[in-house]
Amino acid sequence: MRFNTQLIHGGNSEDQTTGAVSTPIYRSSTFHQHQLGGQPKWEYSRTGNPTRSSLEKLIAELEHGVAGFAFSSGSAAIHAVFSLYSQGDHFVVGSDIYGGTFRLINKVLKRFGLEFTVVDMQDLAAVESAIQDNTVAIYFETPTNPLLQIADIEAIAKIAKGHGVKTIVDNTFATPYNQQPLTLGADIVVHSATKYLGGHSDVVAGLAVTTDQRIAEQLVFLQNSIGSTLGPDDSWLLQRGIKTLGARMRIHQENADAVIGFLQDDPRISKIYYPGLNDFPGHSVAAKQMRNFGAMISFELKKGLNTKKFVESLQLIDLAESLGGIESLIEVPAVMTHGSIPREIRLKNGIKDELIRLSVGIEDPEDIIADLRQALDKLN
Numbered sequence: 577m578r579f580n581t582q583l584i585h586g587g588n589s590e591d592q593t594t595g596a597v598s599t600p601i602y603r604s605s606t607f608h609q610h611q612l613g614g615q616p617k618w619e620y621s622r623t624g625n626p627t628r629s630s631l632e633k634l635i636a637e638l639e640h641g642v643a644g645f646a647f648s649s650g651s652a653a654i655h656a657v658f659s660l661y662s663q664g665d666h667f668v669v670g671s672d673i674y675g676g677t678f679r680l681i682n683k684v685l686k687r688f689g690l691e692f693t694v695v696d697m698q699d700l701a702a703v704e705s706a707i708q709d710n711t712v713a714i715y716f717e718t719p720t721n722p723l724l725q726i727a728d729i730e731a732i733a734k735i736a737k738g739h740g741v742k743t744i745v746d747n748t749f750a751t752p753y754n755q756q757p758l759t760l761g762a763d764i765v766v767h768s769a770t771k772y773l774g775g776h777s778d779v780v781a782g783l784a785v786t787t788d789q790r791i792a793e794q795l796v797f798l799q800n801s802i803g804s805t806l807g808p809d810d811s812w813l814l815q816r817g818i819k820t821l822g823a824r825m826r827i828h829q830e831n832a833d834a835v836i837g838f839l840q841d842d843p844r845i846s847k848i849y850y851p852g853l854n855d856f857p858g859h860s861v862a863a864k865q866m867r868n869f870g871a872m873i874s875f876e877l878k879k880g881l882n883t884k885k886f887v888e889s890l891q892l893i894d895l896a897e898s899l900g901g902i903e904s905l906i907e908v909p910a911v912m913t914h915g916s917i918p919r920e921i922r923l924k925n926g927i928k929d930e931l932i933r934l935s936v937g938i939e940d941p942e943d944i945i946a947d948l949r950q951a952l953d954k955l956n
């Protein structure tokens with residue numbers, strides 16, 4: 577099956593009992609067991625639920641892994657993956673990451689004895705030299721949130737393999753439509769499925785997929801033991817959202833291309849962060865490893881223009897955290913999504929106070945652009 581067909585027909589898309597073409601929502605916490613001490617396929621919904629299982633099978637297929645796991649949020653998925661490791665284990669981690677992942681690493685995982693070295697993932701020599709005797713994995717996003725930096729997945733996975741360490745990629749911004757890290761050598765992929773996979777800003781969910789059978793077995797155990805699993809209703813909603821991922825991504829892309837054209841031509845925009853731009857540092861790597869460049873754009877206004885007034889003047893585009901939904905969303909990372917990163921670290925990593933991040937939705941592009949233009953006009 578090709579990718580877009582798989583989106584629709586993957587997982588257990590047809591119910592074997594009734595023939596229902598949409599996976600039923602098995603809203604049951606427990607399942608009848610026919611004999612004492614047998615090995616029932618379904619026993620308790622934290623351990624396994626048929627609706628969740630359909631979604632997990634689907635994401636494993638889409639990302640080309642051996643098994644998929646659904647969690648109650650992207651952060652829960654990331655936490656479960658780090659729970660594969662133990663006190664004293666060391667990670668090389670990308671310098672530009674989602675603020676909540678920074679918080680998880682610094683305020684939670686470090687307390688449990690995991691160790692981290694932060695590295696600019698665009699610098700392959702720096703990645704390799706950060707690997708220590710106790711390094712177990714390299715963790716990064718590409719494109720990154722919010723600077724859209726690009727890491728060369730294949731090259732990093734090769735370095736990692738050479739040192740016997742695992743590669744873990746947060747594929748939230750790209751989605752498997754644009755990029756499939758496991759086919760480039762990564763061992764584990766994580767997603768905030770809250771974003772493009774769900775696609776409608778109506779579900780909070782996380783996914784993890786691995787190519788490694790041993791890690792898969794450990795994740796089965798950890799998912800059940802930690803218990804941050806995705807419920808059947810949200811599993812259904814997410815699988816429903818995934819069915820239209822290809823269609824949505826095509827429109828997101830068309831709109832992003834139009835918005836980029838507008839931003840490039842407007843003298844009030846001083847800098848654009850977008851991997852599709854020829855002069856963007858990660859452009860050639862992105863062109864090599866991604867189908868297309870996606871619909872996340874960050875930018876800065878010309879010095880002296882008021883960022884707060886601009887984002888508050890928008891009428892169609894929502895000032896809101898999150899991304900990847902059908903509606904365009906805008907935010908200021910320093911204040912919103914990356915507010916949990918101390919200012920000096922944030923600035924060192926390149927996230928200026930005035931950086932604006934736009935998630936281009938699938939509205940008519942003329943309306944998105946008209947809204948941006950009228951808000952910019954209010955600044956003069």
Ligand SMILES: Cc1ncc(COP(=O)(O)O)c(C=O)c1O
Pocket residue numbers: 649650651652674676677717721746748749767768769770780781782
């Ligand atoms: C790149 C990235 N990874 C992980 C997360 C965490 O996902 P969630 O909000 O679903 O917990 C987010 C956003 O929250 C994100 O942007």
Ligand SMILES: N[C@@H](CCSC[C@H](N)C(=O)O)C(=O)O
Pocket residue numbers: 674676721768897898899912913916
């Ligand atoms: N206030 C939340 C931040 C949610 S950010 C959601 C998403 N990852 C994004 O980048 O927009 C928190 O503190 O966790």
